[in-house]
Amino acid sequence: MLEVSLCNIKLKNPTILAAGVLGSTAASMNWVSRSGAGAVVTKSFGLKPNKGYPNPTTVEVTGGVINAIGLSNPGVDVFIGELEKIERSTPTIASIYGASGNDFAQVASKIENYVDLIELNISCPHAQKGCGASIGEDPNFTAEIVKAVKKTVDTPVIVKLTPNVTDIVEIALSAEKAGCDGLTLINSLGPGLKIDIETANPVLSNKFGGMSGPAIKPVALRCVYDVYDAVKIPVIGAGGIADYRDVVEFLFAGARCVQIGTSVMYKGPSIFNEINLGIQKFMLKKDYKSIDEMVGITHKD
């Protein structure tokens, strides 16, 4: 009942672990898979090892979290050791980052045989210079990266977009035209700032961090709604999903699947099973037979 197909890959349900949360090791991703996720996305990794920013890298704010981890990862060659240990009972999506088409293509070619899908992180709002959102804010640079990866690998490629642009539809269309197979909307919002009022210090060592959690859900939902209208490729919704009602909203707005990240902090990996049970109960009550028939129905008259 909950099965859904994404870029010709079958998922047992539409809930996916979002990049950057419990995705640093095969062990934690396997745990999330066993806890009911339909697919898992790794933490973003690139060509070279990266320690990220010093702590504090995360702080809670009203409605969510702001974080500036800074894309910490051991580099693709070491991370392949984790990819090898992922139980492939659920589809695995590799989140990769870089500063150029060549960077992305090199990483993608090294890992394509270990994963079912590749998600391009061109939207991290706290990445080091030249990476992350500095790419995804520019439709031409976005297209250049997509083309470079698509030319190199046969694995389907999805692109995760930043909401921090004047017109997200323009970027989405540019990515679609360049050949990507799907879009994830949205990466974290902002960046935002949190100040300790006793000492006047910013809490995060990077000062600014991407905002995630329930407070960004309405923005994410609007982005999905707008982009769904404009593109033909599947859209994956992400941003502030905390329960099954949020998932239903994203499906109605046009998302085929959803990604869940920050809400893991409230309930742990068991949130996936809980949300899936909730969706199933809702579908029975409202007499929906499949996820497919729920996708985008808010757009109908």
Added chain:
Amino acid sequence: MHVPKTVEIKRVINETKTIKTFIFNFDASNVKTGQFMMVWNFKDEKPMSVSLIDPINNEIGITIKNVGPFTEAIHSLKAGDKLGLRGSYGRGFEIAGLNILAVGGGIGMAPISAFVYECWRRGVNVDVISAATTKDELLFTEQLKSTDVTSYACTDDGTYGFCGLATQFMEKIIEKKDYDMVVTCGPEAMMKGVFDIIDKLKIPAQFSLERYMKCGFGICGQCCVDNIGWRVCVEGPVFWSDEVRLITEFGKYKRDASGKKHDI
């Protein structure tokens, strides 16, 4: 909310040449032994075990060994200076059984001390093995004399108490007395030794693990352990022996800030 609370250091206790305890006014009613705080010096932030919990005076203590730039900066602070604290975090020790053996190695005595005082307050018998490299580095052995807790000291160089490893001494005393449960914190090689002993004798035990942490509240995944995936900051840092059996990296390796593995 997972936000650092800026608090004044109430007093500083010099424990050894390399170890200081910092006491803060802090709501101690929800702090459990074995839990940790994220300590922020407005530049960097690291997890530190709570070594003293005083719900009557609403004080907590954090005992820190000077091992690097962050801890050196904290050691330079005096009473009246400020630090940011967030927490308390993680699953702490559980008092189970009536005859408990607590084994602390080096700075690992910090959470063990909080646990031992809690047992003592509740009238649960607990014997303590406190181990250090040398006499001057033994932690909390003097303070424990103010209780009726039996405490044994071990030093690597034999300058005080038993000369040798905590685990060698543990094997000796565990032959003479029946313990219902063991708790331990210290270098992981020592805890692996404790695990091998309790595993052979079938005594349940709790182990306090240390891994590189970022968020401290279960979202980033930095401290997840192989092969089970649990988060040391939420499911741990204290794990029961049957759980430790599933932590295949225990005693073998840990990951750094980038996620690269390093042998223990």
